[in-house]
Amino acid sequence: MSPRILLLGGTTEALRLARGLNPDAIYSLAGLGRVPDDLPCQVRVGGFGGAHALAAFIREQGIDLLLDLTHPYAAQISANAAHAAAMSGVPCWALRRPGWQASEGDDWREVGDWAELVVALQEFRRPLFTLGREPLEHLQQIPLHQHWTVRCLQAQPATERAEIIGARGPFALNEERALFARLNTDVLISKNSGSQSTEPKLQVARELGLPVLLLRRPLLPTVDREFVSLDALTEALQTTT
Numbered sequence: 001m002s003p004r005i006l007l008l009g010g011t012t013e014a015l016r017l018a019r020g021l022n023p024d025a026i027y028s029l030a031g032l033g034r035v036p037d038d039l040p041c042q043v044r045v046g047g048f049g050g051a052h053a054l055a056a057f058i059r060e061q062g063i064d065l066l067l068d069l070t071h072p073y074a075a076q077i078s079a080n081a082a083h084a085a086a087m088s089g090v091p092c093w094a095l096r097r098p099g100w101q102a103s104e105g106d107d108w109r110e111v112g113d114w115a116e117l118v119v120a121l122q123e124f125r126r127p128l129f130t131l132g133r134e135p136l137e138h139l140q141q142i143p144l145h146q147h148w149t150v151r152c153l154q155a156q157p158a159t160e161r162a163e164i165i166g167a168r169g170p171f172a173l174n175e176e177r178a179l180f181a182r183l184n185t186d187v188l189i190s191k192n193s194g195s196q197s198t199e200p201k202l203q204v205a206r207e208l209g210l211p212v213l214l215l216r217r218p219l220l221p222t223v224d225r226e227f228v229s230l231d232a233l234t235e236a237l238q239t240t241t
């Protein structure tokens with residue numbers, strides 16, 4: 001009999017995997033993005049209430065295998081997953097997507113947090129933020145010499161000092177080129193998600209010789225099995241199920 005799977009999602013790879021799961025598997029989403037209604041498996045939405053509650057859910061639902069396919073910057077749920085799996089005695093497998101690697105000539109600068117980012121940004125005038133909603137909390141602190149563009153999931157009205165674009169990947173290279181040109185971007189800010197669907201912006205920065213400020217990846221827990229690609233994880237699942 002195949003193991004009952006709990007899949008923690010929120011990434012393109014998780015959705016792809018969910019499309020091939022059995023009806024008794026559960027696909028879990030935090031609820032920040034779209035919830036698909038065309039999956040062959042069960043879907044649940046919303047947090048569990050911490051690692052202990054996740055462990056309780058695993059036991060109540062008779063889960064045999066926990067799959068962590070959350071985003072590389074979603075450190076809390078990954079920590080909870082590792083802890084809950086250990087507490088409930090089920091294996092935890094994770095997709096640990098490798099980060100992007102700089103090519104020769106790239107000017108990539110890593111920053112540890114928002115405070116470091118602000119310092120690194122001082123020399124620029126037209127930053128393009130592509131790391132989620134965090135910049136929206138700082139719209140009142142934009143230095144006088146800067147105009148920001150923030151691209152995140154939900155648009156909101158522009159201010160005098162900032163444009164907020166709502167968009168969801170994948171992003172095509174030509175569209176990214178047009179965006180950088182329209183905005184006159186002089187620096188790109190990003191997480192190092194390693195996702196192919198958001199990689200074209202790095203190519204455009206490369207073509208234009210622009211610096212890229214990358215937010216350092218959080219530390220993630222070691223789990224029973226870690227995979228660097230969805231194909232490798234899917235293959236391992238097929239030999240187990």
Ligand code: NAP
Pocket residue numbers: 008009010011028029030032045046047048049050051054069070071073074075076077078080132191
């Ligand atoms: P996080 O800080 O690691 O998690 C915050 C809380 O959200 C968790 O403690 C958990 O609540 C709940 N949660 C997160 N993922 C969940 C899931 N798949 N199913 C059920 N509950 C979940 O996560 P985050 O950075 O806010 O990201 C939230 C979701 O968006 C994740 O699923 C992630 O894969 C996705 N995402 C994140 C990013 C990013 O840059 N961080 C980018 C793209 C997609 P409880 O403790 O109550 O269980």
